[in-house]
Amino acid sequence: MTGLYDRDILEASLSACAVDPSLIAALLAANGGELVDFGDIRPLYGLARHLADLHTRGEMFDREIAASRIAETTGAERGDVDAIMRSIEGRGNPAAFQLWLDKLRSLRFRRRLVDAGEHAQNGCADADLVAAVQLAVREGETGNDGLVFADLTAPPLPTPPALVGRPGCTLIPVRQKTGVVGDSGAGKTHLFVSLALGIASGCDVLDMACAQQPVLYCTSDDDPDMERKFQRHAAGLGLDLGSLPLRLVSDPEFNLDRPGTVARVRKALADLGAAERPATFILESLTTNVVLDLTNLHDAVSVRAYIRRTLAALQADFPDLSSIVSHHLKKPQAGGANDLSTRVSGSVQIRAGLDCVIGLVPDGPEAFTVRTLKRSRSGARFDAFKVRILGDPDAPLTLKYDGTVDVSDSELMGASGAVLAFLKAAGGPRPLKAIVAGVTGFRDRAIQSACRRLSDGESPRLVRTGIKPAAYTYAPPKQTGLDLGGLD
Numbered sequence: 001m002t003g004l005y006d007r008d009i010l011e012a013s014l015s016a017c018a019v020d021p022s023l024i025a026a027l028l029a030a031n032g033g034e035l036v037d038f039g040d041i042r043p044l045y046g047l048a049r050h051l052a053d054l055h056t057r058g059e060m061f062d063r064e065i066a067a068s069r070i071a072e073t074t075g076a077e078r079g080d081v082d083a084i085m086r087s088i089e090g091r092g093n094p095a096a097f098q099l100w101l102d103k104l105r106s107l108r109f110r111r112r113l114v115d116a117g118e119h120a121q122n123g124c125a126d127a128d129l130v131a132a133v134q135l136a137v138r139e140g141e142t143g144n145d146g147l148v149f150a151d152l153t154a155p156p157l158p159t160p161p162a163l164v165g166r167p168g169c170t171l172i173p174v175r176q177k178t179g180v181v182g183d184s185g186a187g188k189t190h191l192f193v194s195l196a197l198g199i200a201s202g203c204d205v206l207d208m209a210c211a212q213q214p215v216l217y218c219t220s221d222d223d224p225d226m227e228r229k230f231q232r233h234a235a236g237l238g239l240d241l242g243s244l245p246l247r248l249v250s251d252p253e254f255n256l257d258r259p260g261t262v263a264r265v266r267k268a269l270a271d272l273g274a275a276e277r278p279a280t281f282i283l284e285s286l287t288t289n290v291v292l293d294l295t296n297l298h299d300a301v302s303v304r305a306y307i308r309r310t311l312a313a314l315q316a317d318f319p320d321l322s323s324i325v326s327h328h329l330k331k332p333q334a335g336g337a338n339d340l341s342t343r344v345s346g347s348v349q350i351r352a353g354l355d356c357v358i359g360l361v362p363d364g365p366e367a368f369t370v371r372t373l374k375r376s377r378s379g380a381r382f383d384a385f386k387v388r389i390l391g392d393p394d395a396p397l398t399l400k401y402d403g404t405v406d407v408s409d410s411e412l413m414g415a416s417g418a419v420l421a422f423l424k425a426a427g428g429p430r431p432l433k434a435i436v437a438g439v440t441g442f443r444d445r446a447i448q449s450a451c452r453r454l455s456d457g458e459s460p461r462l463v464r465t466g467i468k469p470a471a472y473t474y475a476p477p478k479q480t481g482l483d484l485g486g487l488d
Contacts (some may be wrong), residue, residue: 001305068314160378163280163322164195164210170380171208171358171370174278174322177311179286179350179374181327182360187368188326189359190389192282193233194399195324198219199280200246201239206387207401214245214272218265219284222252235396245272256310258288266317278320281311285326286350300352329359357378366390369405381407407449415442415450421462432470 052290162170172178172195182188198205202212219226230248234241247268255261265281272279290306311323327350351357363386371384384405391397418439423430430438434448451472455462462472470486480483 011042057484064224069352071329107361142165146236159380161207161211162380164208165382166203166378169208169382169486170376171206171382172322172324173356173376173378173380174211175315175320176355177307177315177323177325177353178376179325179327179354179357180360181350181357181373182368183329186329186360186362187387188360189219189221189229189284190397190399191228191370191387192217192284192324192326193229194237196246196280196282197230197237197239197244198231200244201237203237203239205237206385206399211278213277214247214269214274214279214281215282216247216249216265216268216272217282217284218249218251218254218256220252220288221284222288223250226250229397232391232397233399236391236398245273252288255291256283256303257291257306262310262313266314268322269314269318272323274318278322278446279318280324281314283311283323283325285328287328300349303349304353307350311353325354333355359450363405367402371405401441405445407443407446411442411446412449412453415439415446417455418442419447419450419454419472420474423462423472426474429465429471429473432468432472435472 110271162172163174164172180188180191194205195210196215196217197203198210199213200215202210221228227248227250227458230241248266269279269281289310311325315321315323350407351374354374355378356372356376359371359373361369361371363369366389367386368389369384369386370382372381375381386402386405388400388402389397389406390400394463400479418441419435422435422439426438432448435451436444441448442450451462451470454460455464455472462474463475465471465473
């Protein structure tokens with residue numbers, strides 16, 4: 001019982017037997033046994049119940065210890081318990097449950113039980129668990145042992161629309177797990193609150209359209225100003241909070257990785273109508289939603305497993321659910337360590353389990369830059385842009401889109417031509433500040449990039465005559481021989 005899938009299979013099947021003892025017969029039949037061989041079903045029921053309890057507590061299965069505990073608790077004879085265990089193990093096979101597990105190796109059967117095990121771990125209803133195991137048993141009996149192949153002859157699927165974006169620009173994709181990372185104070189909460197309000201209302205945010213749908217926002221970051229942030233951002237957008245399909249859970253004790261929490265989130269989403277229409281789940285933050293004494297997120301595989309039993313488990317129940325989770329940027333670690341077990345909030349290995357990752361970088365007072373760290377698996381993308389946080393301490397808050405940060409090739413070529421024309425007409429050195437003021441129609445950063453490009457090449461068209469402050473003068477073409485395609 002070393003593999004995660006094997007533990008999930010046992011969790012599901014044993015828990016289901018504890019709820020519905022009639023399933024024991026089907027599981028015994030998987031090992032070639034029959035219920036009539038053992039007479040009274042009660043010891044079997046006790047076995048299933050106590051083994052399920054072992055798995056729930058995360059204890060390793062030790063045959064001798066488990067048999068003794070079961071015999072002591074149920075009052076059954078030790079010989080009867082041994083006979084039952086030998087049957088379930090495979091009629092005397094000392095490898096724990098080996099034949100049982102072998103029977104569950106078919107892909108669909110195994111996957112069903114893994115899914116059921118994840119639900120059991122997170123507190124699903126007993127009836128749902130039993131139904132899942134019964135379905136798995138039926139699929140196993142029909143011999144679905146082969147791989148399930150994708151239909152490659154089907155028409156290509158269209159690119160999904162953006163949850164938040166505009167034509168040619170997707171900030172938040174639909175039905176994906178999106179991570180937003182950044183240092184403390186970079187602006188993650190402001191961005192999340194603004195996105196939550198935009199999605200819940202369907203109004204534009206950051207000059208981008210938001211698809212309207214219900215939003216569940218859960219935070220355990222212990223922010224005492226959380227409700228006020230929502231009120232101020234709603235005022236900045238002109239929204240009535242009471243009329244929105246938006247639910248806020250601000251609780252420092254909230255932890256998605258604790259048993260039962262995913263079930264509570266699942267119920268809240270169902271109450272919002274997520275089973276009937278698309279919905280969005282926003283989580284702040286990963287740092288406060290990992291139980292460090294129970295979870296060892298030390299590598300990409302562990303990260304995927306964590307995401308699978310939390311965010312992915314929710315999306316399995318609500319296929320049209322979009323998830324957004326915040327996380328902290330990697331910071332330098334002693335000895336160069338770069339893993340979540342060293343510092344959960346200090347690693348971006350979370351990329352392994354998410355479909356796309358967005359980074360926030362502080363960019364002056366009350367401003368930050370938004371960049372792509374991992375492209376969306378659907379191909380959605382956006383150009384890096386700057387955001388300003390506007391509003392006095394007691395005034396409504398708004399996030400203002402302040403234009404793209406990076407300079408495109410076409411913009412750079414245009415700015416280069418304008419800078420050359422300006423300095424050629426100037427007839428002498430000019431400080432960068434004067435160049436920026438004299439060249440119109442281009443952003444400051446495009447003009448600055450053009451000056452650097454024209455002066456730093458192998459055959460410069462500008463000569464840098466000052467360092468601080470920067471200054472440039474025009475270099476005639478005969479000195480360089482550089483062909484700029486008619487820009488000179």
